[in-house]
Amino acid sequence: MDILLQQIINGLTTGSVYAVVALGYTMVYGVIQLINFAHGEVVMIGAMVAFSVITSLAGSHLPPLVIVLAGVMAAIPACMIMGYLLERVAYRPLRHAPRLAPLITAIGMSIILQHLALLAWGRNPLAFPQIIDNRVFGIGGAAISSVQIAIILLSLAMMAGLSWFVYRTRFGIAIRATAENVHIAGLMGVNANRVIAATFVIGAGLGAVAGVMYGSYYGIAHYTMGFSLGLKAFSAAVLGGIGNIAGAMLGGILLGLVEALGTGYVGELTDLCSWPMAHGWLSAQCADGGNFVLFGSNYQDVFAFLMLILVLVFRPSGLLGERVSERA
Amino acid sequence: MKTHRERAGLALVALALIALPFVLAMAGTAWVRITNFAVLFALLSLGLNIVVGFAGLLDLGYVAFYAVGAYVYALLASPHFGLHLPFWVILPIGATVACVAGVILGAPTLRLRGDYLAIVTLGFGEIVRIFMNNLSSPVNLTNGPKGINRIDPFQIGPLNFSASDTFGALVFSGPIKYYYFLLLVLLAVIVINRRLQDSRIGRAWVAIREDEIAAKASGINTRNIKLLAFAMGASFGGIAGGMFAAIQGFVSPESFILNESIMVLAMVVLGGMGNIWGVIAGAVLLSFVPELLRYTVEPAQMALFGKLLIDPEVLRMLVFGLALVLTMRFRPAGLWPETRHRREMSEGRT
Amino acid sequence: MNDILLEARNIGKRFGGVQALKDVSLTIRSGEIYGLIGPNGAGKTTLFNVFTGLYARDSGEVQFAGKALDLGSPHAVAAAGIARTFQNIRLFANMTALENVMVGRHVRTRAGVFSAILRTRAERAEEAGIRHRAEELLHYVGIADHANDLARQLSYGDQRRLEIARALATEPRLLALDEPVAGMNATETTALRSLIEGLRRDGLTVLLIEHDVKLVMGLCDRVAVLDYGEKIAEDVPEAVRANPIVIEAYLGASTA
Numbered sequence: 001m002d003i004l005l006q007q008i009i010n011g012l013t014t015g016s017v018y019a020v021v022a023l024g025y026t027m028v029y030g031v032i033q034l035i036n037f038a039h040g041e042v043v044m045i046g047a048m049v050a051f052s053v054i055t056s057l058a059g060s061h062l063p064p065l066v067i068v069l070a071g072v073m074a075a076i077p078a079c080m081i082m083g084y085l086l087e088r089v090a091y092r093p094l095r096h097a098p099r100l101a102p103l104i105t106a107i108g109m110s111i112i113l114q115h116l117a118l119l120a121w122g123r124n125p126l127a128f129p130q131i132i133d134n135r136v137f138g139i140g141g142a143a144i145s146s147v148q149i150a151i152i153l154l155s156l157a158m159m160a161g162l163s164w165f166v167y168r169t170r171f172g173i174a175i176r177a178t179a180e181n182v183h184i185a186g187l188m189g190v191n192a193n194r195v196i197a198a199t200f201v202i203g204a205g206l207g208a209v210a211g212v213m214y215g216s217y218y219g220i221a222h223y224t225m226g227f228s229l230g231l232k233a234f235s236a237a238v239l240g241g242i243g244n245i246a247g248a249m250l251g252g253i254l255l256g257l258v259e260a261l262g263t264g265y266v267g268e269l270t271d272l273c274s275w276p277m278a279h280g281w282l283s284a285q286c287a288d289g290g291n292f293v294l295f296g297s298n299y300q301d302v303f304a305f306l307m308l309i310l311v312l313v314f315r316p317s318g319l320l321g322e323r324v325s326e327r328a
Numbered sequence: 329m330k331t332h333r334e335r336a337g338l339a340l341v342a343l344a345l346i347a348l349p350f351v352l353a354m355a356g357t358a359w360v361r362i363t364n365f366a367v368l369f370a371l372l373s374l375g376l377n378i379v380v381g382f383a384g385l386l387d388l389g390y391v392a393f394y395a396v397g398a399y400v401y402a403l404l405a406s407p408h409f410g411l412h413l414p415f416w417v418i419l420p421i422g423a424t425v426a427c428v429a430g431v432i433l434g435a436p437t438l439r440l441r442g443d444y445l446a447i448v449t450l451g452f453g454e455i456v457r458i459f460m461n462n463l464s465s466p467v468n469l470t471n472g473p474k475g476i477n478r479i480d481p482f483q484i485g486p487l488n489f490s491a492s493d494t495f496g497a498l499v500f501s502g503p504i505k506y507y508y509f510l511l512l513v514l515l516a517v518i519v520i521n522r523r524l525q526d527s528r529i530g531r532a533w534v535a536i537r538e539d540e541i542a543a544k545a546s547g548i549n550t551r552n553i554k555l556l557a558f559a560m561g562a563s564f565g566g567i568a569g570g571m572f573a574a575i576q577g578f579v580s581p582e583s584f585i586l587n588e589s590i591m592v593l594a595m596v597v598l599g600g601m602g603n604i605w606g607v608i609a610g611a612v613l614l615s616f617v618p619e620l621l622r623y624t625v626e627p628a629q630m631a632l633f634g635k636l637l638i639d640p641e642v643l644r645m646l647v648f649g650l651a652l653v654l655t656m657r658f659r660p661a662g663l664w665p666e667t668r669h670r671r672e673m674s675e676g677r678t
Numbered sequence: 679m680n681d682i683l684l685e686a687r688n689i690g691k692r693f694g695g696v697q698a699l700k701d702v703s704l705t706i707r708s709g710e711i712y713g714l715i716g717p718n719g720a721g722k723t724t725l726f727n728v729f730t731g732l733y734a735r736d737s738g739e740v741q742f743a744g745k746a747l748d749l750g751s752p753h754a755v756a757a758a759g760i761a762r763t764f765q766n767i768r769l770f771a772n773m774t775a776l777e778n779v780m781v782g783r784h785v786r787t788r789a790g791v792f793s794a795i796l797r798t799r800a801e802r803a804e805e806a807g808i809r810h811r812a813e814e815l816l817h818y819v820g821i822a823d824h825a826n827d828l829a830r831q832l833s834y835g836d837q838r839r840l841e842i843a844r845a846l847a848t849e850p851r852l853l854a855l856d857e858p859v860a861g862m863n864a865t866e867t868t869a870l871r872s873l874i875e876g877l878r879r880d881g882l883t884v885l886l887i888e889h890d891v892k893l894v895m896g897l898c899d900r901v902a903v904l905d906y907g908e909k910i911a912e913d914v915p916e917a918v919r920a921n922p923i924v925i926e927a928y929l930g931a932s933t934a
Contacts, residue, residue, distance in 0.1 A: 033443075035443050035446070035447065090653060090657075093657055094656060094657065097656070097660060098660070099442055099443065100384070100386050100442060100443075101660055102656070103386065103446060104593070104655075104656050105652065105653050105656045105657070107388070107590060107593070107652060108594075108650065108651070108653035108656070109653060110649075111587070111590060111645055111646075111648060111649030111652070112646060112650060114645075115642050115645045115646050115649065116646075118642055119638060119642060227586070228454075231447075231450070231454070234447060235451070238444070238447075272466075285466075293466060294466065296462070296465075298461075298462045299458060299462060301458055302455055304451075305451035305452070305454055305455050306455070308447070308448065308451050309437065309451060312437065312444055313436040313437060313440075316440060316444065520795050523795055523797055524794055524795065526805075527789060527794035527801070528783075528784060528787055528789045528794065528804070529789070529790065529791055530794070531777060531780055531781050532781065532784055534770065534772075534773055535770050535773070535781045535784075538771055538772055538773060539769070539771070541732065541752075541768060542764065542768035542769065543781070544731075544732070544751075544752035544753055544756075545732065545752050545761075545764075545768075546756060546761075546781055546782050546785070546844060546845075547752075547753050547757055547761075547784055547785025547848050548781070548784050548785070549751070550753070556791060
């Protein structure tokens with residue numbers, strides 16, 4: 001099996017999910033400079049809603065695709081409404097408050113949503129029912145499943161759709177104008193409140209689909225899944241340059257790849273038995289093909305955070321972000 | 329100058345605090361333990377208050393320093409490595425290690441803008457937890473998710489903090505001894521916080537919180553001063569962590585999840601960022617909330633529905649979340665806001 | 679009186695495609711009030727921000743009091759002896775007026791964390807000194823009555839004075855004022871003008887950015903004019919007023 005190719009395929013899959021979730025962070029940040037900390041929970045709730053619908057329909061004689069589609073179609077409006085309410089109830093009243101206030105509110109909302117989901121769906125993860133025949137195709141010594149193909153294609157389609165919307169429609173121009181300067185956009189007749197609410201709603205809708213994709217890829221949905229998914233997607237948005245839509249997409253895919261390759265190779269790279277100079281004092285452990293792995297694949301989640309810290313330290317504006325002076 | 333009335337009031341409060349554990353012990357030792365944790369959280373909150381309240385740096389990974397302190401204590405006073413150093417040696421070590429961790433995290437990240445800093449600290453907290461979870465191989469450093477057991481209690485001469493001693497009619501149980509120790513530490517931390525607040529360094533922290541650019545232009549080396557806040561906060565976290573390990577007798581990564589950071593943050597925010605007494609009140613209030621919930625919500629649900637619909641633990645987190653949201657919405661400065669009209673102060677201190 | 683306090687050579691600063699400052703050179707002499715004027719967007723505040731270390735310059739050097747000035751960090755600039763105020767007042771809003779000025783003493787004092795925790799004798803003496811000096815300065819700028827009011831509760835004019843007091847607390851040799859009378863009424867302007875004159879009498883060198891040309895001409899010993907990032911004149915007020923290039927820049931800007 002070709003590990004490199006396999007990890008690239010896996011990385012592209014998770015990376016495209018990160019990218020779609022990252023769009024939600026980046027759009028909101030673009031217009032109101034708020035880290036919508038609760039976005040990860042919105043994504044989680046999308047996955048939970050969809051899984052509930054899919055599970056309840058799994059016994060019926062409907063074709064599997066219709067069932068999945070019904071789940072997604074239930075999740076999207078549910079998340080959109082939640083995105084709207086979040087903005088309206090929690091963030092809008094704080095729009096002119098000091099910078100930390102909305103962020104603390106966002107953390108509070110995230111905790112509330114997470115525990116409401118716990119109340120609604122319980123502590124145990126929801127499993128994705130075995131209704132789709134997940135076929136696996138071999139390419140060049142690696143395997144790619146139909147779910148992976150679907151996730152990558154669907155993500156690309158959503159990213160293309162959003163790009164078209166933001167760059168080619170009137171409302172998209174209004175969004176970009178607001179991101180540039182709320183006051184001037186207002187003078188030009190853009191209704192800032194509508195634009196801001198729209199970014200929340202669109203981001204939540206995309207997030208709902210991303211949540212379903214992520215859940216179906218791993219086969220489960222859980223009330224805590226939004227936290228690390230959200231944090232990684234946020235890292236992706238920062239990596240690409242927060243506020244920048246193309247950047248979020250690039251950042252998501254890159255982060256997925258780094259994570260997959262890092263997880264795939266970290267064990268091998270930190271196996272001291274493969275380091276010549278360590279052979280002397282580790283000969284006992286290394287005998288008979290033994291190994292002495294410092295960091296194994298269980299450090300998977302560290303990569304995203306390390307990457308986030310490194311990006312922020314060395315290039316705070318991200319890969320595609322404009323370098324703006326933070327001073328004065 | 330303090331008036332006679334104030335002195336009498338202070339003496340009364342002191343007496344009440346000294347008598348408190350014996351009163352609580354009548355209701356059950358569990359209440360003394362709960363109080364101990366409230367004091368422990370007050371310590372943590374005061375540490376975080378330096379970072380968030382004074383210097384205005386939102387640190388969402390504060391629990392990492394608590395964890396560092398706890399693990400330092402666990403490793404140096406348990407059968408895990410067979411080390412049994414006395415607590416008065418370990419606590420300073422824990423504080424120092426946590427302080428170094430704070431500087432390592434702070435040095436590269438403190439020039440970031442506030443909200444980025446929040447996310448980076450959050451990521452750092454997660455990294456620390458992941459490492460604690462996984463550093464059981466190839467060398468068993470932390471014993472992984474199972475955690476470290478049978479941690480030594482405090483021992484001062486013949487006084488063992490895990491056993492009871494009887495003096496006359498008074499029974500000093502382990503928790504009661506810890507209570508007095510915690511109270512002394514809390515008192516020391518309060519004094520330190522107050523002195524810092526009214527010092528050259530404390531003013532520089534608040535200046536940075538109020539307007540970083542103006543602070544720079546006024547000659548404050550903002551990077552160093554912020555780092556100092558981080559290091560101080562981390563040290564307090566490390567000390568609290570060490571005491572947590574000793575009181576609990578057991579540490580595992582479970583105790584240091586993000587929710588703990590959020591809880592401490594909720595205490596600081598609800599109480600009143602920057603106000604020492606407000607922060608302590610916030611910590612005490614939110615420490616007792618889960619217990620109150622346990623004693624009210626559970627029986628109420630059992631009586632009404634015959635079964636437990638909402639776990640008090642879940643309710644507790646909902647209360648914390650709501651506390652954050654509602655405080656920001658209606659009382660952004662907290663229930664007991666910081667007041668900087670220091671007329672008494674300016675006349676009292678020359 | 680005529681020795682040079684600050685000498686800037688060929689300062690350049692670019693924001694993206696805009697050349698905000700182009701080879702600006704100027705000299706400020708000890709004890710004078712040096713005015714910097716120019717149409718909106720001419721680069722006055724940018725130059726200010728470069729001098730005080732808030733913006734990184736792209737080129738050029740600054741000599742201050744005979745030494746090369748480290749423009750890398752604002753606090754080093756303050757330590758070297760340049761203090762400033764801001765065009766849109768930047769105070770520590772939730773600190774008292776007295777505390778605002780006390781913060782200004784930071785750079786001239788030393789007490790660290792440990793001496794503060796232990797309240798050593800030296801720390802207490804230093805604190806008393808800080809407080810005393812801060813009270814004096816509040817008195818000097820005329821807002822001693824408001825020492826214990828929060829900065830945000832002060833009137834606009836008093837906030838301007840407080841900002842000057844805070845700047846003075848850093849013991850500057852050069853005080854840089856960015857549009858100190860902007861938004862003030864005639865009475866407040868006159869009062870502030872006499873405050874600035876008092877500063878010069880007390881031996882301070884002042885760099886003044888101002889829109890109010892009348893004030894600048896009446897107050898300054900010498901005036902430089904910036905236009906599109908370039909210095910187009912530097913002379914005594916009467917000469918600048920008569921300079922055709924300056925007239926052109928101002929009239930051109932207003933008629934275009």
